[in-house]
Amino acid sequence: MTQAPQTAPRAPIRLASQLLTCLVFCLIAAPIIWFGRPHPLELFSRPLGPLTQLLVGQVLALLAAGVSWLLFRMTANSASSARTIESYAKLDLGGLNPLWISIAAAVGEEMLFRAALQPLLGVWIVSLLFLVTHVPVYRFRKLDGAALAQAAGVFVGSVVLGFVFQRVGLLASMLVHAWIDIVGLMIVRAAIR
Template sequence: MRKRGKPVDSRDERLLFWNLCLTQVLVTLAALGLLAYQGRLGWELWMPAGWDMWFAGLAAGLTVVAADLFLYRSVLRKWLDDGGLNKLLFGKMSPGGIVWVSAGVAVSEEMLFRGALQYWLGILLTSLLFTLIHFRYLRSWLMTALLFAVSLFLGWVTEVSGSLVPATMAHFTLNLVLGLLLRFGKVR
């Protein structure tokens, strides 16, 4: 983790990017392994997947983005600091790269957490694990609480819809919009 005030080195950005890629490969492998063990590895996780499911996910993601931006622009801003890791990751990434990273993270994490783990552990314990693996946010009580709440919401969306599509689309939308806002300097 870089210290405040230290100049950002392009090696830091590349290292963070490759750590993210490796982490997501491991998350995907864990998801596929657990789903295969459960006998649930198939397209049925993504069904029903009509346009209404994609739209519901988009609406859910934009709702979370709006809440996040409202809190960011309020007096709570100082508690929404991840130490600059998201800015380091997305700050110079191409918009196309942000799309690919957002999609990869959303698919892999939702397959593991909402697809495999929620099946065994339920929404509450899955959300706790989801929050804990995003350990960079644990330094802020507000970011931890928000991440836990978002995870509960994604778990509920999955439970109600019977599909991973809305939660994955919401996760993708959240990552994409906030990544683009970071890239273009609209948030810090």
């Protein structure tokens, strides 16, 4: 009786890869913002001032993080949650990495999708693009109920971030995004232990 060859476990996706992705997103966003906006530096002070964005953003971020945690608790045993945990378990979630990964994702993705693309394409199309970029992470290729639940969550989350960007500002959308990711990655880290 021969045994099937065992594949070596994959090395986790390192923090450096996440930071590089953030940098690439920011480098793509920068010329779009610089040449596409009449006053690009106002991006951080409109529609509300920076301090107001940070304060309102923190309140919205804590609310979003709480909703994210509550939704996970309600769906902890679902196929959708199991797949999400499996997808994000590929990241190196040791130490403070969930914090740094979350900040990198929030800065890079909000700069590209909200600050650069949303003024050109609108909330709905950008949210669809945001969903498409998350296909490799969530493995939506298999269209079943779990995949549709994951896709709906990513899309709705992107729409919410788009409206936070429009109504409050970029700093607020970054805070909300970061807190959602921090809570999500901490849940994944606890689940894989």
